[in-house]
Amino acid sequence: MSDKQGVLGIFTYLDVTIETVKKLRDAGFKNLRVFSPFPNHEIEEVMDEPESIVRFFTLFGAMLGAACGVGFTVLMSSDWPISVSAKPIVSLPPFMVIIFELTILMGALSTLVGLLVNSRLRRNAPRTMYDTRFSEDKFGIMITCSKEGVKDAEEILTSQGAEDIKFDSI
Amino acid sequence: MSEEKKGGIKRRDFLKIIGVASGTAAVASSCSEPVEQIIPYVIPPEGIIPGVPNYYSSTCRECPAGCGIIVKNREGRAIKIEGNPESPINTGSTCAMGQAALQGLYNPDRLRSPLSNINAEKLQPLGWAAAETALTQKIEEARKNGKTGNIVFLSNNITGSLGNLVDQWMGALGGTHIQYETYPHEPLKEANKISFGIDKIPTYHIEKTEYLLSFGADFVETWLSPVQYTKQFSQMHSVKDKSVGRFVHVEPRASLTASNADEWISIKPGTEAMLALGIANEIVKSGQSPNGGAGLRGLLSQYSLDKVSEMTDVPKETIAQIAKEFSSMQPSLAIGGGVSVTGTNATETLVAINILNYVAGNIGETVDFGDTLSISTANSFQDITSLVSSMENGDVDILFVYDVNPVFTLPKQLNFKEAVGKVPFVVSFSSFMDETTELANLILPNNTPIESWGDYSPRESVHGLIQPVMTPVFNTKGTGDVILSVSGQVEELNGKFTQTTFYDYLQDSWKKVWTGASGASDFDTFWKESLEKGGYYKELPSKQVSLSPGVSSVKFPEPEFIGEGDFYFIAYPSYKYYDGKGANKPWLQELPDALTTGVWSSWVEVHPDTAKKLKVELGDFLSIESPQGVIETQVYVYQGIRPDTISVMIGQGHTSYGRYAKDRGVNPTTILPIATDARSGGFAWLSTKVSAARVNKSEQFVQTQYTTTQHDRDIAQAISLTELEKGIHHEEHPEPDFYPPRKYNKYRWAMNIDLQKCVGCGSCVTACYAENNIAFVGKDMVAKRRDMAWIRIERYFEEANNSAGFRTSFLPMLCQQCGNAPCEPVCPVFATYHNPEGLNGMVYNRCVGTRYCANNCTYKVRKFNWFTYKWPEPLNWQLNPDVTVRSKGVMEKCTFCVQRINHAKDLAKDVGRDVGEGEFKVACEQACPAEAIVFGNLEDHESTVSKLSHDDRGYKVLAAVNTQPGITYLKKVTQDKA
C-alpha cells in the first residue's frame, strides 16, 4: 500500500529509551512514537508534543451542557406553564441544579469523545507494530520512515542496546 | 306504558343500561384498551338522560327522626344521599347514618330472594309466588284452627300508611301489631303526662335559647332528632354579635354531646333529678322564677344546696352558678332523658327537669307541645315483655318481624331468642340476615326505603314521603305489597282491601292528608308537589300547657342498681350504629368515633385513675361482669368519665348481620339486667353495677389518631368569651414573601370552618366517602394507618379551667388547598399543581407515586392508594361516575369536590354567566348538620366565605409555614373561668 516502513525497538530502561529518542531525532527521524507501560513526564518532555486539545472538547461540551440545561428547563417550563406553589414558571434557582448536572454530563461525555478522537483509540486490536511487553515492563520506540531509513534506524537502535527490533511495512 | 305511570318504578329502571355511562373506570395503566361494550336501552326511560343526574326527594328511615332526603340518581342508580332543604326536620343536612343508607341499599350481604325452611332443614331460596303461597297457607291454617288471635306483627315505629295497613291487616285477621323501638323514650312521655297531662314528646326549640342545660340528652348523637337538634344547637351556640349561647351538659360520662358543652358536669349516676330540683330550688329561693315556683316551694325546699351537692357529687358553687345562669340567661331550656342516663327513676328525673323548666318559665317558650313526636306512639317495654311471655307460653303461632332486630337489641336476659324458638312460624321481612331473621321460617326480604314507596311521619307537622329512587337491587318486594298480595289470597280478607298495590294504598291514604291540607288544589297537584318537596309540611300552633298540681306530690326516689360491682355501667347508644342497625355499613364502621377515634371495634371507657387501679392501659382487655353475664373488650382510657363508672357503646357485637358486622366488638346489652323505670315501665338502661378485671390479653386499639393533645402546635385554636367581647385586634397584613402574591381571575374557591359550630359528628366524613368514591379499607388496614378518609376530625383534649378540667376540641382537617402548597413543587411530574381557580389539583392518572407530596404536606391530608381497593358487588354500584376511582400507586386527597364545581360551571355556562354564590354545595358542607362548613368563591367579595375569611376569629392552621391555605378556620369560643 505504502512504501513506509516501521521499525520498532524494545528497551528495558527509561533513560536509555529517552537517550535513543534524542539520538534518532538527531539522526533526522521525525516520526517517532514511544511506548511505555505507564505515563511518564520524561517521555512527554522528550517527545515535546503540543498540548493536548482534549481540553477544548471538554470546554465545548461543558458549555453546550450548560446551554442545554438552560434551554431544557426554561423552554420546557414555558411550553406548558403549570404553576406550582406560587413560584414563577421560570424560576432559575431550582433550575441551576439541572444546568449544573448537564454541564458536568455533557462535559464528561465530550471529554470522552475528545480522548477517543485524539488518541486514535479507534481500532480494537493492536496492529503489528506493538509488543505485548509494553503493557508489562518494556519501553518501545517506533520509527516510521522510508525504506531507505530503515537501516540507519536499526543501527541506532542496536547501538543503544535495544533488546529486540521488529520491522514491518505500514 | 301503564306500568310506568303507576309505579313510576320503570322510570328509574337501570338494568338494561349498565354500559351507557362508562361509569367509573380505574386509573390503571392506559396501555391496553379492553373491548368495551355499550348497551343501549330497549325502551328509553322517561326523564333519564345518561350522564345527567336526577334527584328524588324521599325520607330517611335510618332512625326514627325521619329526616327529609334527596337522592341523586345516575343512570338508574342511587349514588348519593343529601339532606332535603325543604324538610323542616333537617333543613338540608344529614348525619353519617343517613349518608350510609346507601350502603344498606347496596349491601353485599342483603338477602337476594325470599327464603324459607318450610320444606327443608335449612333456609332455601324460593320464588315470590311460592313464598306468598306459603304464608297464605299458614294464615289459612291459623284461621281454620281459630287461632288468628295468635298472630303478632312486630315492627318498629311505623307511622304513616304502612303502619295503618299493618294495623288494618292485623285488625282484620284478629292479630296484634306491636311497635317496638329500641329507644322509645317512654319516661319522657310518662313524665310529661305527670307534669302536664300530655302523654307526648314535645318539640324543643334549642335555637331560641340562650342557655341550654342538658341532663344526659345526647342530642348530637341519638336523642330524638339529632340532625335537627344539632342544627338548632349550632345556631344557639354560634357567635352572634360577639355573644354566644351557653350550654351545660350533666352526665356521668362526657358523651360527644357533652364534649361540645361549655361545661360538662360529671354527676353521680341516677341523681340528675336531685340536681334539677336543687337548681329549681335555688332559682325559686333567689326569686328569679317568673312564676315564683307556685305550689312547688314545699317540694323544692327539701333540696337544699348542701344536700343536693352531697347526693350528686356536684359542687355547691356549680349548682348555684347554674341556677343563676339558668334563670338570668333567658330564654333557657333544660332537656333530659338520654338513653344512657335512663335509670330506674328516669320518669321522676324528667319530671324534675320539667319542674326546672317550669320554674324558669320555659314551658311554652322553648318547649312546644303543639307539635309532638311520633315516636310517642311506640309500644311500651311492658308490651314487649308480655309478648315474650306469650311466646314462651305458646300463645303466638305466627310472628311477623318487620325492620326490628329484637334478638340483638333487647337485653339477653329477656330471653327473646328462646321465646321466638317456641313460635311455630316466624316470618321476617328483613332484607338482612340479622340475629332475629336467622330464626325465621320464612323470609320475605323487604325493599330498602330507597327502593320502595312509603311515608313516614316523624312528628305531627311532617308527613314525609318515601319514593323509590331505583328498581330493587335484588329480588326483594315491598312489605306493603306483600301484605296486600297475601290478603288477596286469604279467603277471610277477600274484599277487605280494595288496593292491589301498596302504591295505591299509599295514594289513598294521602288523599286524607290532602283533605286535611288547607288550600291544596286537586289531589294530583298536591301529590306531585309533595313528591317534589319530599312530603307535606304544615305549621302547627304551639300549645299552652300548665303544670299539673299533682307534680308537687311526686316522690323522687334514689336510683336502684342491680349487681354488687364497683362500677356503674353505662351502655350508650351509638351515633354511628344507633341500636346496631348501622353496624353492617362499612362507612360507619370506618368512621372514627369522635372521642376515641376508634374504628371497627368496641371498647370500654375507663377513667385514668380507675385504669391505674385496674392496672390496665389502652388496648388491654377488660372483662366486665354483671350478674347477667360477662363481656370482654378493649380499654380506652378516657378522662371524660367518672372514676366509678365505665361505659360501652351499643351497636357492635353482632353474631350475624353480614360480613361487616359479624363478630366485631361486644354488645353491652347482653349484660344488662331487666330493670325498668318504675313509673313508665320503660327499660332502664342505667341499672347495673358491674365488676371489672383485667384479662391477660392486649391488642392494638385501632384508632385514627393516637395523640390526645396538640403538643403546643396551636392547630385547633380558641379564644375566650371575654376576649371575644372585648374585640380582637385582628390585623391583616401580608406576610413578607419572596414571590409576589398570586392573582386569581374569576374564582378562588375557599372554605370556612367554624370550630365553634363543629360538633365532631363525622357526617362530613361519610358524605365525603360517598361523594368521592373513597375506599373503605377495613380494620387491619386502619390499624396500619391506611384509612383513606379525605377529611379527618381531629380531636384534642386539652387542659382547661372548667369543672371537668379539660376541654375537647374538634377540627375537621382536609386538604387546605394552599395558595403556596408545599406538595406542588416537589412532584416531579406535575401530578399536583395549583389551578387558576385556587384549587390544589391532583391528577391521578399523571401520578407515579413518589409520595413526596404527602411527605411535604404540612397538614398530612394526602392519602395513598397502597392497594387497588375493591368494593364488593353491588357496593360498587354506588360509585360516583363523576369521580375517578383510584387504583394502586396513586395519591389522592380532598379536591374541594371539583366535580361539583365543574358541574356548576357547566350549568352556568349554558346560560352564559358565571357561577354565583350558593349555586352548589360541596359534599361535606351539604351534609354538615351544624352548618360549620361554608364553601364559596373568595373573588366574589360579597360571598359568605369572603366575609368570613376576614372574621375576627379567622385563622389559618400552621400559618407560620406560610402555605397560605384556602381554608380559614374560625376559632372556638371558650367560656372557661378566667
Place this chain on the structure above:
Amino acid sequence: MKKGTKILSIPLLSVFILLGFYFYNAESSDQGPKQPIPFSHKIHAGEDQLPCQYCHSFVDVSPNPGIPSVKKCMGCHQHIVGRDVDYDFDGTTINIKNEIAKVREYWANKEPIPWTKVNSTPGYLHFTHKRHVKRGFECAQCHGDVASMDQVYKVNRMNMGFCITCHTENAKNHEELTHLKDCLTCHY
C-alpha cells in the same frame, strides 16, 4: 466489530424505529370493531341523511351522546323492512333485509343490542359532548366523515395530544387557554 455489522446496524435500527411508529399509529388505521349487526352509518347518515342528533340525541345536553334505544330503531324499522338486496358492507356482502330482521328480533325479545364501543375514553378523563357541541363543533371534527363509513372506525387516536392540540388552537383568549389547558378541566 466488523465493517459489515456496522453497515447492517443502521438499516436495522431504522426498521425498528419505523415499526415502532407503525404500531404507535396503527390504531387509527383500524377499520372499526365487528358489531352484532352491521349497522351502516353510510346508509343512515349518508344516503338517508339522518342528522346525528336524531339517534345520538343527548349530545347537546349530556356528557354522553346517547346510543339509540332499540325502540328508536324500531320507530323506523317497524315500517322499513329493507330491500332484499345484497350490500357491500366494507367488503363483506350482507343482505339488508336479513340484517334488519335482526333488529326486529332484538325488539321482539326485548333485548338490548350489545354494540361494541368504537371511541372510548379512559375513566380518569371526564369528557363532555355537551360543551363541545354547544361551542359549535361539528361531530365530524373528531369522528370524521361518518356519513361515508359503513362501519364507523376511529378516525382520530383520541389521546391527550389530540385534545390539547385542538384546545390550544381554539382558545379565544389567554384566559380561555388557561382554562382549556388546566388539568382539572378534564381530569378529576
Place this chain on the structure above:
Amino acid sequence: MSEQNTLTYARVNDDIIRMLDKPTFKWWALFLPTLLFVGFGLFCFIYQVHYGLGVAGYRHPVFWGVYITDFVFWVGIAHSGTLISAILFLFRANFRMSIYRIAEGMTVFAVLTAGLFPIIHLGRPWNFYWLFPYPNQRELWVNFKSPLLWDVFAVSTYLTVSALFFFIGMIPDIAAIRDRVTEVPRKIIYSILSLGWKGSNWEWLHYTRAYLFFAAFATPLVLSVHSVVSWDFAMSNLPGWHTTIFAPYFVAGAIFSGLGMVITLTVPIRKIFHLEDYITLDNYDGMAKLIMLTSCIVGYAYGIEFFMAWYSGSPAEWGQFYYRATGEYALFYWIMVVCNVVIPLPLWFKSVRRNIKILFIMSIFINIGMWFERFNIIVISLSRGFDPAAWGIYTPSWVEIGITVGSFAWFFMFFLIFLKTLPSVSITEMKELLPVPRKEAKT
C-alpha cells in the same frame, strides 16, 4: 515503603492478573448465594408491583421508609469511590493508588444499586420514565422545580460519569490483560474493551489530560450529587428535614460511610488475594484519618441539629429532635450516635489506625450506623410532622427487608464479577509508584 522494593513491573502484572484466574470454589460459594438473594429481591419486587405498595410497611404519615433509606445509603457508599479516585487524585495523595480501583468499582455498583430504589419505591413503577423529559404526545414535560427531578439528573449523571471514569482508568490495564490472556473469548472481549490501547506517548498524552478533566468534573459532581440527595429532604418543610446543614452533613456522611465500605471490602480482598504488598498499612492509615475527620463532621451535625431545634423555639422542630432521642425510635438513634461518633474515636491512636482487624470491625459498625442515620432522618422525621393528629409509627415489612437484602446481594454480585473479570488494583498506577528502571542512576 520497604516492602514495595521487592515489587517489579512484571510482578505487578503477574499478581494482579492472577486475580482473574478461573474462579475457585470459594468464589462460587460466595457468588451463588448472591444470585439467590438477588432472585429473592426480584421476587419481592414483582410481588410488590402486583399487589401494590401496601405490601411494604409504609403507612400514613411515613410515606418513605427503607427503600429511600437504602437509596441514600447506597448513594452515600458510592461517594467515597469518586472521592478516593478523583479528589485524592487532584490532591496527589499517593495512598489512593492501590485502593482506588476497588473504590471506583464500588462506586459504580453502588450507584447501580441506588438507582434501583427510586423505581422500586414508586407507587406505579411502570411509569418511571415519566420522570424523564422526553417529547410525548401529551405535550407534558417534567417539573424541574422538584428535588426528585434533580435526583434524576444528578444520579444519572453520576452513574454515567463515574462509570466512564471507572472505565477510562482501566483502559491501559485491560490492554495489559489483553496482552496476557490467550483463550479466545476472553482475548476478544478484552481486546474490544481495551479500545486498541498501545501505550504510545500520543495516547498517554491525551489520556492523562482527559483523566485530569474527568477528575475535575467528578469532584464537584460528587459533592453536588449528595447535596442534591440531601435536598430531597432539606427542600421540604418537614421538621427534621428542613435544615440548611443537610448538604455538607450528607456529603460528609457519604464519605464517612463510603470509606467504611472500602475498608469492609478491601480487608478480605487483601487477605484472600495476598495483596499486602499493594494495599499497605499506610493506605489504611490514610483512610482512617479521613474517617476520623468525617466522623467528627457528622458528630458535629448531630449536635448542631439538636441545638438549632432547641434554639429555633419551634415546638415542631424541638418536638422532633426530642422525640428522636427519647421516642419509640430512640434505640435506632442511639445506635447511630454510638456507631458513627463513639466507635471511631479510638482512631485518634495511630496503633488503632494500623490495626486491620479493628479497622474491619469498626467499618462494619460504621456501615450499620450510617444506614440507621438515613433511616432516622427519613422515618423519624416523617412519623412526627407538624400535625399531632397524623403521627404514626412505621415498621418495615418482609418485602422491604427482602429487597434490601437483595440490594446488598446485587451489589456484591457485581463486585464479585468485577473481582474476577477486571483488574481490582490499578496496574498502571502501581507501576507509577515503583522506581523507574534506569540503567544509570539519575544525576
